Amino acid sequence: MAHHDHKHPLHGILAEFDRPEPLIEACKAARAAGFTKIEAFSPMPIHGVIEALGLKNRLPLMVLCGGIAGAAVGFGLQYWVSVLEYPINIGGRPYLSWPAFIVPMFETTILFAALTAVFGMLALNGLPRPHHPLFGVERFSEASRDRFFFLIESEDPQFDKAREFLASCHPTAIEEVPN
């Protein structure tokens, strides 16, 4: 999906299915055949596809780090304000009133974790990206309704075999995706 100096005239070749099962089969077969630059499209998340593509994601770890950072910032802020920068006696309670500090600290933990989850997901997905070659294919708009698509990108080293492979997956249609 990255930009190239020497652009292939095609972004890739797209096969269309009317059911999810053949899409799952196509994903498995493509990986078995050694294709690497592949992607599946469906109107809803399909676990079989994600598993068949062998996808891994780093998001949980990122969120954990975000949460820990949030806790540190929350506690650090309160400690610095209440103990170092602006110590005032409130009803004889200690400057380091940790029972009270737990509450804002909890909130900053959640806030940082949530921000990491959403913006991390968008960043890893390369969004926002308003335009994409796939949007040039008219049928592709059905991917958000009831059609299933499988794409082999032109960057794939075995791209020359792509059309033949896709034809063997019994799709309802095959289309070229211009770049």
Place this chain on the structure above:
Amino acid sequence: MSDHMHDQRDQKQQDAIIAPGHTLATITDKISEIVLTPPLKTPLGWHAMMGIGSIGMLLLGATVTKLVFTGIGIWGNNVPVGWAFDIINFVWWIGIGHAGTLISAILMLLRQTWRTSINRAAEAMTIFAVSCAGMYPLLHTGRPWLAYWLLPYPNTMGMWPQFRSPLVWDVFAVSTYATVSLLFWYTGLIPDLATLRDRAKHKAVKLFYGMLAMGWRNAASHWDRYETASLILAGISTPLVLSVHSVVSFDFAAGILPGWHTTVFPPYFVAGAIFAGFAMVLTLMLPLRAAYGLHDFITEKHLDVMAKVLLATGLIVTYGYALEVFMAWYSGSPYEEYMLINRLTGPYAWTYWALILTNCTIPQLFWYGPARRNIWALFFVSMSVNIGMWLERFVIIVTSLHRDFLPASWGHYAPTVWDWSMYAGTIGFFLFSFFLFVRVLPMIAMFEMRMLVPASGVTGKDSDHKHGGSHH
């Protein structure tokens, strides 16, 4: 035996969370049609509700203008009742908001698939309810343009917030809650916005939804991260929503005022929030279901489950009220005891007894099965709870404040016309925003509904059991 089978078939029909016969395409078309219909074809009821909402908006505008130019003296609260409508309504609105998060987060974690058809609308309700809630403390400061003073930031006055105060905790809790709710809602909308982009005929409409969808193209690798992000958001929203109403309860319980200071407040406030929120969800969904003919997606099963949630949370708040009464006596503190007597027999006693009627007594109707599936009974009880939960906050705030430790400082409180106009105005704001949402955004999550279509025979990772485990 045939009786038995008949029973079972009935049971199946009652338990369906999506009417039979739907496909991926029909779901998509039916739901996106509501949004993509030309304005003139919108149901009349929608225009009526928008009209009411707009009048409320105008009222809100007028009240806020008067308030800002004159000061908060136009409200009825004054020493000793320094908190009244502003905080009652703040707590009332934020409580209502909690059901949205509960439905979208907790029920997602509990794998309650029936939530799918109501979670989008419930989340929208959360956002608008939290906006209404937020207006009150901001305006109560009297100078809302200086509201940023609430936040910790280095300033020329050299001052910082006082972190031992529950009011500062509240700033953190409510602003985090508003942010996370908005993120959760928007994240949930992205795939549906892409559907609308793809379905829209008009170029401007296409562009509008296209920009909002940010280029979502339903790729499997995106779905994977998307679902992970949603599950994580659900996981952290659950403790968040509990913390927010707990912090609201600390606003009262961390003080020493009889009627405010009691340890069971946090869980009982949270239950009350869910109670109020589910009542509001029902209040909104019942007419919408009728107006848009959504009986296929919001089935009797949904109504039944929501009624049961109302019954259960209503019993928890009743438990809270009962413990308050018992402990006020058991504590042996004369102030606690007087608070109790004043609450039960004082000048505002009618609010307490009305609260017992609306929150504790009327919801008991739901022990009776057919009542849980009767829309009139449901509407009656949900309105009763909407009123009851408002009264609860009135009882806690006004009745406790107006007679505290020192009889010399006792007083009386009565709301002014501006108190009422502000309250009516926020209801108008809420209706306006909600019906605007219904018109421009899909009120049922399409992509999640698609996952429920039996014919699709596939599932996402909303269920851990379906995910990876040794069970395949």
Place this chain on the structure above:
Amino acid sequence: MNPQLEAKLGKIQKVGLALGVLGLIAGGIGFAQNPQQFYQSWLFAFWFPLGLCLGSLGFTMIHHLTGGFWGLAIRRQLEASIRTLPLMVLFFLPILVAAWTHPGAGETAHNEGSHYHGHFWLYPWTDLEAVKDSHLLTHKQPYLNIEFWTGRAILYFVVFAALGFGLVAAQRKYEETGDRRYLRRTKIISGPGIVLYFLAMTFAAFDWAMSADPNWFSTMYGVIFIASQGLSVLAFGVLFSSWVRDCEPYKEFAKPNLFHDLGTLMFALTMFWAYVSFSQFLIIWSANLAEETPWYLVRTDHGWQGVALSLVIFGFFVPWFLLLMRRIKRDATLVPKVAILVLLMRFVDTYWQITPMYKHGLAPHWLDFALPVGLTGIWLWFYVGRLKAAPITTKQHDEAIHAELASQH
């Protein structure tokens, strides 16, 4: 019954009986030496088996109302646990005796630790002389008097027994006859039953534990005890399921999914327990009222602060963090280790809740170890006996489990 399971259960039963008898013999010796200490340790020890028994009642009712695989898979365990209720009545007798009797003149020396003075074994309000001297105790006398207290205890046990045995009987009838009317009956009992359980348990916690410090009060108290009971039941469910996971019929369903479900519930309840415990603390700490803070002052001084800290770390953070990980929750050898920690911390929590009332400094007596071991051992022996006495699996039960398993695919 499958011989392998029978052998395994027999072994657990023997270990339970041996520990129980040893513990009770030690208890007898302790009673002769120091009855005051005996009663105090007994009260603390009593709560753990009681939590397993009544918590199981609560979970069974919740499961009848909500359904779910986890509850079906441990249904027999929960039912056997409910049927240990008669043993709970026996275990309650020493507490009843302690409430009705008074130490002789020479025996009051042991009471020095308590900040209440007078002739009582466990509950200061049982000494009428002390009640006369105290304005607060006089005020509370209509509630805290021995006759009413005993009457309430009988009422609680009647409620628990009616619910528990009613449920177990209806469920068995259904499984014997396949008549769905009985299934409906379990739901009809469970709806109001869960309300009654919460109320009875709340007031039982007030009566049997909170009133040991009769000046102090907290509306959250019952909720904390209920959360604690729930935790012990889940942890015990994990532990027991992992013990018997190699034997038929458990082999079929004591799989990663079951441990995952129970682990997730344990995770949620660990958070809930921490949430209610911390909320009570924060509210009392913030208000800083003389009526309430002493309860925490006593519990965070003279060694007790170490116990409090261990509750924060090992009662919350460690199990919370471990149960956050999917890998651990699904592992039938790892998650029981977390369950053991959770169970141990239930003892520590109860000890921290109850004992500082009698001892200002942390100074565990050997009876504080002997009696919990003894009571839990006897309970385990009796529990396995109950488990063996009923069919582990029936046609209806099998069908229900298989339906749940199928719906997960």
